[in-house]
Amino acid sequence: MSSENLRKKRNLIIEKIDNNLSEMNDIYEETNRVKTVAENTRVILDDLDKQFCEKTGLNSEEVALMFFAVGLQIARQYLLTKFPKRLSDKEAAKKVKGKKEEHSNRKHRYYNPSLEEIASNPVPFDANIGSNGNLKGGGKMGHRVTTLGHDPILGLIFGTANIATSTLTTSSFLSFHIYTENKRDYFKSKASTYKVLEATVNKTLYQGIEGKKIIATSFIKEIIHLQSDMYTKNSLPIPFISAMNPKLASKLAERGLDMANILTVSKQVEYAIFINTIIAMLHSLFYDGNTEMEEKLHEVKTRKIIAYSDMIASASNLGVVAFTKNLNLLDIGGITVAILDFIKYKEFQKKVKEEFIFGSYKDMVMGDKYNMIDIQ
Structure with missing residues (x-):
């Protein structure tokens, strides 16, 4: 070599x-x-926790947006979604139907009243004279839970059919012909519920334009009647329950679970969510990040703005109700949304916080040079 x-x-x-x-x-x-x-490790985790709080804290513009949201929710509570004043049956009918008066003058043609008769007579399922116990069991709600024409959903079918055939169908699905005597509506005789529905279908399909006019007029009359009864003192039962158990429907209504209150609370929920959606869209305009984590941190801030504004508005509402002792001002739907949004915010915040802290710590252990903290 x-x-x-x-x-x-x-x-x-x-x-x-x-x-x-x-x-x-x-x-x-x-x-x-x-x-x-x-x-x-303890120092690093504490520092990362501090960084997370700083990155998800609200700046002055976001605080202003939060209080703007509070203002919108408070305006909604008292201008758009408070519980309406309950009216008497006569007051409600006058408000919905105007000055038009209805008089009982039925001609007693089985299953086949004229269009003029349908338009001028009151709905047949308000009759109670001569019922012979067929409307019993309604409790405080009376005939509104023992006749299917007053069910907010089933009434669209059975109430329309009853008007179109001058009949009444009870919650036990028994039907009766209604006739006029001394300008008042009475139970005359039993009718066939099958024939009530069959006659309604026949008018729709086989009796030409006249039959269709009868059904359309009956349907509109049903809608107007439900609307006029909705915000009366007894309101209307929760859909379907009266068909199964009229007494239960009445007891629920006594405890505030009637259709008017359900609609009002639903409206409160819908409007509160709509405002929160608008606020989320506005806050999205503040985002200027690039990474997936930055996007998640921004969403934490969005949820914080919504949750905090909801809670502030709800606390204000509870204070007003306690001071005025006016339960009609209570924002049940908004308070429900506030509680759910706060729970969802805390869950999301916890998830992102864990991902941020332990993800950053893992990167430090694996050797990525993020220079997040000076270790002595």
Whole structure:
């Protein structure tokens, strides 16, 4: 072997040794770095927790947006979605139907009243004279839970059919012909519920334009009647319950679970959610990040604005109700939305916080140089 080859081999060995020593030094330094990170875990996690709070804190513009949301919710509570004043049956009918008066003058044609008769007579399922106990069991709600024409959903079918055939169908699905005597509506005789529905279908499909006019007029009359009864003192029962148990429907109404209150609370929920959606859309205009984590941090702030504004508005509402002792001002739907939004906000915040803190800590352990904290 020549001296030149020996020299090359020696240099190669020296180079490998240098590389090994360099790698060992890197491993040593990396071990020390990981050791330092591990020894300072509590400090690092506390610092990352602080960073998360800073990144999800609200700036002055976002605080202004939050109080704008509070203002919108409070305006909604008292201008758009408070519980309406309950009226008497006569007051409600006059408000909905205007000055048009209805008089009972039925001609007693079984299942086949004329269009004029339908338009001028009151709905047949308000009759109660001569019922012989067929409307009993309604409790406080009376005939509104023992006749299907007053069910907010079933009434669209049975109430329309009753008007179109001058009949009344009870919650037990028994039907009766209604006739006029001394300008008042009476139970005359039993009718067939099947024939009530059959006659209604026949008028719709086989009696030409006149039959369709009768059904359309009956349907509109049913809608108007439900509307006029909705915000009376007894209101209307919850859909379907009266068909199964009239007494239960009446007891629920006594405890405030009637159709008027359900509609009002639903309206409160819908309007509160609509305002929150608008606020979320406005806050999205503030976003200027690029990464997925930045987007999640921004969403935490969005949810915070919505949750806090809802809670402030709800607390204000409870204060007003307590001071005025006026339960008609109570924002049940809005308070429900506020509670649910706050729970969802805390759950989402916890999830993103864990992802931010432990994700950042993992990156530090794995060696990514984020320079998040100076470790002494």
